[in-house]
Amino acid sequence: MAEKKSRSTPLQAQDKLTFLLSLVPFLMDHDRISVTEVAEHFGMSPEQIRDAVRLIGVSGIPGETAAYQHEDLFDISWDDFEDNDQIILTHRVAIDDSPRFSGREAAALIAGLQYLSALPEHADRAAIATLMTKLSRGASAAPSQLTVQSTDTDDTLALIRDSVEAGVQLEFDYLNSRGEHERRRVDPLRIESMDADWYLRAWCHLREAVRTFRLDRISHPQVTSEPITHRIDDVKLPDTLFEGSANDLIVTIDVVAAAAPLLADYVPEGASTVEHDGRLRTTVRVSHYHGLKRLIASMPGVAVVVAPPDARRAVEEWAAAGAARYK
Amino acid sequence: MSATNTAQRVPVEERLFSLVLALLATEAGLTKNEILSTVQGYRQRYSISGDNSNLERQFERDKDDIRELGVPLETLETPGQAGNNQSLRYRIPRGDYELPADISFSPEETTLLNLAAMVWREGSLSGESRRAILKLRSLGVASVDPVLGYAPRLRVRDAAFDPLSTALDKDVVVRFGYLKSGEQVSRTRTVAPIALIQHDGRWMLHGEDLDAGGTRNFLLRRIVTPVTTTNTKSPPVDKSAATSRALAELEQIWEERRATVEVEPDSDAATRLGKRRGTAHEGANSLTLHYSDLDLLADELAGYGPEVVVSAPPELRDAVRSRLARTAADHG
Incomplete structure (x- = not known):
């Protein structure tokens, strides 16, 4: 989860200031608290907490003499801090409450x-x-x-939510982007969303791997009484919704610069992007052409497949078949 | 070691923290000179007789930085010396700085707010959310349940979002090139921003078009030039009421615009369009869809290729047909 990830992230100066201004009132409310507990509460590393406490311990206001006298500074019980990793604020200045x-x-x-x-x-x-x-x-x-x-959101979401909560397996009909229907049995792990689209991350018993299912492709869901066999902590649930695989096909695309962000999910890391005739030439990674033809056909005049020829043909046939239905 | 070298070792957060503490502690306010000569992080670099212009610029930047964090830094003029910059006094009024004492959050509310912040974990507002959560944790309330079952997220991919939200915050007029659907050339619009609205998964700017007069919605993805922020203040308007009105209008348009389509049984189009918000099933394979923008719906429907055929309205039929023909030609 994002929260866990942030534990080791270095903070920017503005974040550090916000943290200092937030930490002081928190410490004021706790007569004695361990560095570990504070770290746990704020979702930070113990070292980040110690750094902040060390800084607070020597900070203060210029005071009447404008010379930062002892009584103008915060103070902590340094022995407890250095020896026992405990924080006790013994003197405070300027701050009374949370910002x-x-x-x-x-x-x-x-x-x-x-x-x-x-x-x-x-x-x-x-x-x-x-x-x-x-x-x-x-x-x-x-x-x-x-x-x-x-x-x-429809009832499907509520139903899936119940099965995640209860830790039981779920069955549903799933239509993949190849157009194939399959009855799937899964261990539901987490419901994710991106703007208006909802997804289920689950361990798929059919594929024996973690899969991402679009909620709008799920039909006839049924909550079973069977407990799940894989928990969220057992499987490596990637942060990104869509993951590449070694079998992916690489396709070269020309796209209007303004529309390039719409392809961002499919552009592999480190892919080169060059300007070409006022458009950006870039590469995308897809698992098969079924997904590609749908994507490109939904960006008419905006994105054009350049290579390989198979990919161009897949898009052409798809669009031509669509156009033919209007004849 | 020179004074400057020592001073450079006072970390930024220590200087900013000391500035906030000093300004919170003063009732009467401190002049710029008092700040630069006495506050930790400045005083080490302050020269009594020399030129402090670098340090003054540093102070100006620091002021912007802490204001951005929601710290209400106030400027007072010394009576009888209006207009004299050197006599301006700075302070942070405690009442505007501190969270009002009667505001508290229950563990359930804290859980919900943590989740609301997580929604923005990617991109523009992730810093704001992160800092809001630090302030929330300052209150010491632990959340009831980490809600591991959900990972919702909002994402902003439009380059215009950041400059527009900044302009909205500063309440100033913006200028940008807007490509109206069906037109080949973009036109420059001058707009007083009122709200950024995500409707049907797409971001739009609701604002007053100062050239045309009246309020308009601008889809962010059709803003084709960088956004220019002016120094002109937006005309006063009740933004909250205007936003509610805009949302209601968007819903009404969405409600009124309907398209009828035929879908291939058991296809991706049948499954997904059938689950689209507001879709009505007219017959075995006939659906009525609601939409706000004909061109966006046409793009979406074109993606389904032969799995869907538009029956009505005719302009949507034409739009989808010409899109498919264009894509086929582009790849032939």
């Missing part, structure tokens, strides 16, 4: 909440509205208008 959110911070959380209100367990819109009001009131400036329309 307000910035207008943008509040706006980001409010938009996030609007998006989440689509989830089945957050049907209590009133509770979400209360929370949004609190965020607005707790911000130092009016949150800017950032709005995400909450789309209603």
Whole structure:
């Protein structure tokens, strides 16, 4: 999860300042607390906590003499800190309380909440509205208008959510992008989403591997009473929704610069992109041409396959067959 | 070792932290000179007789940085000395800085806010979300359950999003080239931003078009030039009310626009279009779809190739047919 990943991420100066301003009031509320507990609570490494405490311990205000006298500085019990890894704030200055959110911070959380209100367990819109009001009131400036329309999700999501919660296997009909129908039995691990699209990450008993299923390709889901055999901690669940494999086909594409971000998921890391006749020439990675022809046909005049010839032909045949239906 | 060398070793966060502490502790405010000569991180580089212009510029940048974090840094004029920059006093009013005492979050609310922040883990607003969560944790409330079952995310891939959200925040007018659908050449628009709205998975700017007059929605993906931010303040408007109105209008348009399509049984089109929001099943293989933008729907339908045929409206039929013909020709 993202939270775990951030544990070792180095912080930028603005993040560090925010952390210092957040840590002081937290320590004020705890007479004595271990570095480990603080690290756990803030989702950071113990060393990041120790660095911050060391800095707080020597910081303060210029004071009446403008010379940072002892009483103008924070103080901690250094023995407890150095010997026992315990934090005890013994003197404090300037700060009494937690800082307000910035207008943008509040706006980001409010938009996030609007998006989440689509989830089945957050049907209590009133509770979400209360929370949004609190965020607005707790911000130092009016949150800017950032709005995400909450789309209603269907019963499939609620059903899958129940099976994830209960840790039981799930069965459903799945139509893959090749157009093949299969009854799948899976260990549901996590529900993910990207904007308006929802996905299920699951261990697939048929393929014996982790697979990503689009919710809108799932039909007739059925929750079983069979417990799952693979847990989220047993399998390596990659951070990215789509993963490349060694068997992927590499395709060269010309794309209008403004539309290039739409292909970002398919462009392998380190792929070269050059400008060519006012368009960008880049490579994408696909597992088969069935997905490619659909993708390219949905970007008419914007993206054109250059090579290999098989890929061009697959797209041409797909589009021509579509056009023929209008004759 | 010279004073400058020592000073460079005061880390940025220590200088910023000391600045916030000093400005929080002062009622009357501190002048720039007092700050530069006494506050940790500046004082080491301050020259009593010499030129402090580098240090002053540093202070200007630091002010912007801490304001960006939501710290309300205030400027006061000394009575009788209005207009004199050297006598301006700076301070952080405690009441505007501190989270109001009556605001608290329950463990359930904390859990929900953690999840809301996670939504932005990629891209533009990830820094804001991360910092908001640090402030939230400052209150000491632990979340009830890490909600491992979900990993929702919003993603912004439009280059225009960042400059537009900054302009929205600063409440200033922007200019950009906008390519209206069906037109070959983009036209420059001057817009006072009101809101950034994600509707049906697509980001749009709702704003007042200052040339044409009246409010408009601009799809971010049709903004084809870099966004220019001006220094002109946007005309005052109740943004919150305007945003609700815009959302309601978008929904109404979406509700009114309907397309009828025939799908191949058991195909990807039948499965996915059948599950699209608001789709009605008219017959075995006939669906009625709602849409906001004809061109975007035409792109989507073209992707299904021979699996779907548009029956109505005629302009959508033409749009899909010409798209497919174009793609076939481009690859022939």
